[in-house]
Amino acid sequence: MAIIIDGKKISTEIKDELKEKVASLNKDITLCVIQVGSDPASTIYVNNKKKACEYIGIKSLSYELPNETTEEELIGLVEELNNQPNVNGILVQLPLPKHINEDKIIQTIAPHKDVDGFHPENVGRLSIGQKGFVSCTPAGIVQLLKRYNIPIEGKECVVVGRSNIVGKPIAMLMLRENATVTVCHSRTKDLKEITKRADILIVAIGKPKFITKEYVKEGAVVIDVGIHRNEDNKLCGDVDFDDVIEKVSAITPVPGGVGPMTIAMLMHNCVESGIA
Numbered sequence: 001m002a003i004i005i006d007g008k009k010i011s012t013e014i015k016d017e018l019k020e021k022v023a024s025l026n027k028d029i030t031l032c033v034i035q036v037g038s039d040p041a042s043t044i045y046v047n048n049k050k051k052a053c054e055y056i057g058i059k060s061l062s063y064e065l066p067n068e069t070t071e072e073e074l075i076g077l078v079e080e081l082n083n084q085p086n087v088n089g090i091l092v093q094l095p096l097p098k099h100i101n102e103d104k105i106i107q108t109i110a111p112h113k114d115v116d117g118f119h120p121e122n123v124g125r126l127s128i129g130q131k132g133f134v135s136c137t138p139a140g141i142v143q144l145l146k147r148y149n150i151p152i153e154g155k156e157c158v159v160v161g162r163s164n165i166v167g168k169p170i171a172m173l174m175l176r177e178n179a180t181v182t183v184c185h186s187r188t189k190d191l192k193e194i195t196k197r198a199d200i201l202i203v204a205i206g207k208p209k210f211i212t213k214e215y216v217k218e219g220a221v222v223i224d225v226g227i228h229r230n231e232d233n234k235l236c237g238d239v240d241f242d243d244v245i246e247k248v249s250a251i252t253p254v255p256g257g258v259g260p261m262t263i264a265m266l267m268h269n270c271v272e273s274g275i276a
């Protein structure tokens with residue numbers, strides 16, 4: 001029987017640990033969350049982040065900006081928050097409207113307030129093993145594996161997807177944990193042949209139910225980073241859960257897997273920023 005990895009439960013454990021830490025600090029921690037426009041999915045995620053802050057005892061300040069906000073205006077706000085010593089974390093919810101250059105905004109955030117771990121300085125630090133903020137979804141995946149006592153060292157880890165916010169950083173993190181890492185993407189030939197080698201298969205491609213049992217080795221651990229909402233508001237991941245369940249030894253569900261961990265690790269980064 002496969003283990004269903006309970007991200008909701010582990011995220012609550014982590015949040016409870018953080019709540020205790022914050023209570024013992026005697027110091028305010030403040031996260032600023034900036035959302036441009038009103039994409040409904042973004043609003044759900046932003047609200048989940050604010051709820052988590054409240055639970056842990058972190059102050060959250062919301063900036064809800066209209067879709068027409070210019071790049072200059074957004075840069076101005078980020079710079080203003082960079083300069084406020086009471087602000088510990090700045091999060092600009094992605095995606096941004098097309099007229100705003102995301103890279104430019106991310107690079108404007110002061111690296112020591114970049115609790116998403118998206119700034120090139122933090123990405124660079126991760127890749128050369130220096131301390132810095134680690135991107136929340138990858139950090140959450142490693143926490144899930146560790147807290148379920150799933151060994152990483154020496155394992156064959158295959159990552160499907162090479163985005164800057166998930167694929168690339170999770171590959172770096174698994175490498176740091178001494179896995180043997182292969183990164184696959186849309187131009188990979190014989191994808192199935194490669195994914196079938198994986199002891200740990202991490203999927204972040206953004207295609208609903210793409211990974212079926214033909215892609216998975218018997219007994220593999222499958223981590224599903226995808227999140228898709230269908231017509232009747234039901235969520236599913238990049239992995240066809242019902243199809244692979246008989247074959248895997250452990251798997252993260254959607255919802256209730258990686259998603260809540262992303263938020264728990266964001267809270268972790270905020271607390272780290274507040275302590276520093």
Ligand SMILES: Nc1nc(=O)c2c([nH]1)NC[C@@H]1CN(c3ccc(C(=O)N[C@@H](CCC(=O)O)C(=O)O)cc3)C=[N+]21
Pocket residue numbers: 044045048091092093094095116136227235254255256257258259260262263
């Ligand atoms: N600057 C920035 N930082 C992010 O961390 C960031 C972002 N932009 N843009 C979008 C993605 C996506 N993301 C999620 C967070 C929580 C859930 C989550 O809580 N998921 C729940 C379900 C929530 C629901 O009902 O939709 C679950 O999987 O159980 C999902 C996805 C953070 N992201």
